[in-house]
Amino acid sequence: MSQGITRESSGKGQGSGPKITGAQAVLESLKREGVDVVFGLPGGVLLPLYDAIYQSDLRHILVRHEQGAAHMADGYARATGKVGVCIATSGPGATNLVTGIANAYMDSVPMVAITGQVNTWLIGKDAFQEADITGITLPITKHNYLLRSAKDITRVFREAFYIARTGRPGPVLIDLPRDVTVDEVEFTWPELDLPGYHPSFKAHEMQIKKAAKALMEAERPVIYVGGGVRYASAHKELYDLATKINAPVTTTLMGIGCFPEDHPLSLGMLGMHGTKYANYAIQESDLILAIGARFDDRVTGKISSFAPRAKMVHIDVDPAEVGKNVRVDIPVVGDAKNALQGLLKEVMPKASGAWNEKIEAWKKDHPLGYIPDLNLIKPQYVIEKLCQLAPDAIITTEVGQNQMWAAQFFVHKDPQKFISSGGLGTMGYGFPAAIGAKMGRPECDVIDIAGDGSFLMNSQELATAVVNDIPVKVAVLNNGCLGMVRQWQELFFEKRYSATILGRTSPDFVKLAEAYGAVGLRATKPSEVEGVIQTALSTDRPVVMDFIVNPAEKVSPMVPAGATLSEILELQWCEEADISHLAKIYADARKEILGQEGI
Amino acid sequence: MKHTIAVIVENKSGVLTRIAGLFSRRSFNIESLSVGATDNPDYARMTITVEGDRDVLEQVIKQLSKLINVIRVSALEPAESVERELALIKVSADRESRSEIMQIVKIFRAKIIDVSARSMIIEVTGDEEKVDAFVQLLRQFGIKELARTGKVSMTRGARTIKA
Incomplete structure (x- = not known):
């Protein structure tokens, strides 16, 4: 981005200064917004933009499927707090981003998605690789734009980044027709002018006072924390408030890490697979202080x-x-x-009392746990070992049992170090998100806790990790099935395992990793788990760890869908009949694929 | 319960889609929607009638306010606002019925704006009830076509809803 760019902020006026192409204006806008890496995949209409990228110093990570680009931008954003950027071409490229955009929207992740579009004169004519991506993404973006003129590029990019990162963050999509990137324009950097966008920031003082008074009067308060605390970087204020008034804290999946889970006031996660004591505390409480949380159905049970x-x-x-x-x-x-700072000033210190004792007793009586096993690897054991050997790692997850065990058995302490698809529940999210997180925080170990089902959904990004030398680690909890759905079938559909047993159809994950040039490791016995993790952590390359785990293990405790939180069930890890049934299916499959003797 | 909301939006392409999309996605029921320019050509004004309780109304207002192109959202209290709707009605009218129809038109202060041998077009303006009543009375003659604008509404007195 070199010569001829006027730096002054000269508003909308188009003088007769030196001109640059639309593509160059895009890159200059990204630079001004502080973007240091983008994740994308080119295509026909993006040729001018990619030509400009080729000549710039912007780091571009080439993905192998656009969904990966969206999740990488998302993971990057969650790990750094900055806006993540992904790029895809028109038509199928753009539609491949859709899941990733919806995922970012549901979890309020700051992201800017740039899509190519056919030439403006072809829009609406069903041109080759044309898709109405602004129409498609209308309900899953915070805002979106279809650029029709090169002179609007800088204004739109500036607005998009501002909208994405302020207020409640979210994804913004910019659709960029080919001719708009070719047309020449004088560079200007207009001031923001968004008459309809006023994100709230400062909490009303009167309401803060009322909230503080209610907190002081409460005998059984619970602080219920969601992702809003993480995006506002309010975890220190949260800690100060909770410890000042000795109020217990429970987090949603999105709020994990906002309060250190090894603290006596921590209740861990609440909801469907939350701790019993968090759910009991919620049901018994006389005051809930919800912060940046949205009372999702997985959290509230029967509302x-x-x-x-x-x-x-x-x-x-x-x-x-x-x-x-x-x-x-x-x-x-x-x-x-801002609200927590206000509350901190208004509340008086409160000693711990009968409520804290009651919670202590619940914690003692109903701890999270599982039955250890000497022969079969328990998935929970793998998580505990990961936590022990890499306590400061960034953990990303896929969706399902792996995600819940990662939430339950890793001791989380840092809000930017647990990255999971909460709202949309996107299988295939964790691995590309890990790559994005590693790009943003290269100094951290980044581990994707995966299942054999979800990992395959974006395993092609192994190529991206290897080629770009991004040494993320994947821990596949390989139970040979789509575990969470299988668990529901076991509990609620009389063990009819419709389309959930994968064993026979999954690849050998070690060979898969090696085929891409990554390192593949396998543990089949509990005694091998620690060694595999240690080897993975000491390897400066992408690693896939294949942990052959007990297929019958269930996520426990569990509030059945539609039940009240206090109706939380402790699920016996499994009956002997179940394990032998599943183990047989699984062992047959493994024998066929790997030539090994079962699990 | 019906509520009337005035929405000032940026006068740009795609804004109507955003509003309509929001209503369908959140399962809000639109009874009527009318849109037109305001005194300032950069902004358009929509009048939306929604069906639902107070909680639904609150959500509608809050969700609309989140749209970047929406400048202002205001619920109009029926007692403190005036509302009007315009309808064009093509009604069967021959020699026998014509004078009777004209009498009804006069009572309702409506206007006949087109006449042919077998039909006429009547323009009527009023609140929803008046238009309903008028349409009901004309039904006996045979309504061939009906076009209603949907409601527009404005607060009484000096208070304004502007960008």
């Missing part, structure tokens, strides 16, 4: 009986979340950090 005796205080930066799913007594609209 009409959620926290029946509690006064509801809800802090959220998005006014539309307040009162959306539950009735709120004290709404506080504002940034979590």
